Amino acid sequence: MPSSPLFRRATVTRIVQETADARTFTLKPLDGPLTYEAGQYCIFRITVDGRPAPRAYSFSSAPGFDDEITTTVKRVPGGAASNWLHDHVREGDELELTAARGRFTLRPADTPLLGFCGGSGITPVLSLAKSTLAGTDRRVRLLCADRNRGQAIFHDTLTDLAARHPDRLDVVRHLDDLRGYLSAADIKEFVGADAGADAYVCGPEPFMELVESALAGTGRVFSERFGGGEAPASVPTTPPAHVKAAGTVTVVMQGRRQTIAKRPGETLLQSARRAGFAPPFSCEAGNCATCMAILREGTATMRANDALMDDEVAEGYVLTCQAVPDEDAASVVVEYE
Structure with a gap:
């Protein structure tokens, strides 16, 4: 291919x-x-x-x-x-x-945009806020959680942006050293009457879980995860070593090539590790594409894909953390570029 x-x-x-x-x-x-x-x-x-x-x-x-x-x-x-x-x-x-990727993008709406940012999670949310202010009439409200003032990324940028859009942008800074850790009550107080607004959430996994669990309104919730979380509970773990499936998986990386027997339900990332490689990965949830590789032979099915574009999939690229060789694929060859 x-x-x-x-x-x-x-x-x-x-x-x-x-x-x-x-x-x-x-x-x-x-x-x-x-x-x-x-x-x-x-x-x-x-x-x-x-x-x-x-x-x-x-x-x-x-x-x-x-x-x-x-x-x-x-x-x-x-x-x-x-x-x-x-x-x-x-x-x-x-x-x-690479080309740009990801689905943490603006959805058409007439409601305000609520951004929940933990630490460096402000980065994509700032991009969304700018685009909203430039291309729509929607209000933007951001809740930014940081450990202290010195770690508040884009503090001055957001202050200036709010001064330029006083009627449309509101930024609330939550500093742990002054107010303690962010709580569900803080989140609900921030949301207030905007329970039907779209919420965009990005930050460390505990922060995101807290925000997602506290958002009880009717608004849509969009989250961006790059790592630190556990794989979904529905995803099976690697089967015991004695369980075998017909066929082989060959992994190619940095000039090395290793072939091992297939195991039922095992992802290509798990197979690569079992073959003795240390392939790149991050989220292991199909969100970030850090683990992407190309199928040179055989077929595999991805359990989830929130990162690869359609043309990349058509060319044979897969998220190895989500790709499981098909049962009828006798030989699968995957290469990390």
Whole structure:
């Protein structure tokens, strides 16, 4: 199955230090405009110490609002990719990234937009807020939770934006060091009379679970998850080693090739690990595309796909955390590019 170029190059034209551990990278694609929607992200191809560490990072810019393309990355303790970007990338360097992807995008509505942001979760929500202000008449209300003022990403940006749109943008800052941890009561108080509004939620998994459980109104809820959560309970775990299925799975990665016996219900990501590889992954829920690879032979079915575009699926790309070889596929070959 032929493969089309997945990554394109972009020059880092400017770097802004948002907080002590968050930086915004302004990107200029080398081969023409990059088309994207507010709230989307790209997968960046990053190699750290000779090992691939692709990661998904959201746009903090918005088409129709910003003339430049920006993505904002928070340094994560122990995070290979985020630390590499902070420590090694300088203005003038080039990065490789995929086309825009993701479904955390604006849905048509006449109700206000409620944004719930935990830490760096403000990044795609800021993009959505900008797009809403630029292209609609809707009100935007943001609840931003941070540990303290020093870690509040885009504090000044949002303050300026609210001053420019005093009748349409309201930003509520919840700082843990002043008010304690965010509670369900805080969330319900913030929602107030807007229980029918669309809610967009992004942040650490405990934060997102709290917000989602506290939203009891009739409004739609859209969430963006990039990692840290558990796989859905309905997804079966790897079967015992003694259970076998007819056929083989071959994994190709960084010039290495390993073939193992299929196991019923085992995802290609699980097979790759069992074959001795350390493939890239993040959310393991079908949301981020960090684990994507291409099927060179055989067929597999994805349990969920909230990341790959239709043309990528048509070309043979799969989310290996969700792709299970079909029972009638005697031989499956998957390659991490």
